[in-house]
Amino acid sequence: MKSRQNGITLIGFLVILAVVGFFGYMAMKLVPAYAEYMGVVKSMKEVASSGTNGKTLTEMRRDLMFKMNFQYVDDATIKPGDVRIVRKPSGNALEVAYDKVVPFMYNIDFLLHFQKDVALVGNVAQ
Secondary structure, three states: OOOOOOOOOHHHHHHHHHHHHHHHHHHHHHHHHHHHHHHHHHHHHHHHHOOOOOEOHHHHHHHHHHHHHHOOOOOOOOOHHHEEEEEEOOEEEEEEEEEEEEEEEOOEEEEEEEEEEEEOOOOEOO
16 A cells, blocks of 8 residues: 655745745735824824814814824824815815835835825814
């Protein structure tokens, strides 16, 4: 009787390990950017739901930046020009759109574009 071996070879194991390692390294680089985006979204929802009656865009930007500090959002990530008030048929919305460059390896970078708008409660001052 011949016995047949089952399993993976060392070379096959190293190839699988390299692929899993590559995607693991990529996830290590990208997950913090998405976690930061979740903090931005949470801050936007807090600002929008707190009421905007009579607030100007500058005051709303200040409130948003203040709340983003509690969510561990880097100050260099979102600039004041990235925060806008958009007029929609359903009402005003607070919009944040920004790009984030995440260095990957050597001269390879990831460019992530984030954009989110949240409906505002109340009237916004001009």
